[in-house]
Amino acid sequence: MKPPGANMARQSAEAIAPAAVLSCPRPEVLKKRDDFLRAARAGRTPTPGFLLQARARGSGDAMRVGFTCSKKLGNAVTRNRAKRRLRAVVQQVLPAHGRAGWDYVLVGRPGTTVTHDFATMCRDLERALAKLHKQHGGRA
Secondary structure: OOOOHHHHHHHHHHHOOOHHHHHHHOOOOOOOOOHHHHHHHHHHEEEEOEEEEEEEEEOOOEEEEEEEOOHHHOOOHHHHHHHHHHHHHHHHHHHOOOOOOEEEEEEEOOOOOOOHHHHHHHHHHHHHHHHHHHHHOOOO
């Protein structure tokens, strides 16, 4: 037996789900060390809150993203918080400003990734992507 109002709760939850978030393709996550090393050898764009490393793969249509935070940032709690913040920044900015066929790696900075203003980090990523893509011209 269903409790009264069970269908209403499901309908209101469906109405709240934003359609824009569901329509944006989620970038794939880099997991192999070789992919991180290739991105590190390619273009780098420093920002106050993090370091952006990126490379044009030239093959594939999905953009991929990776995150790294070393022990220089602090203990495990601090490193995980930094990675969560970087993931949130990427989720907001990359669908609109990233390019398909690119690998992006965000590297956390000691003392700033965890404490830096979130809106500023989003703007920094937008600027870094624009600068990086301008350097590589029309290459996708």
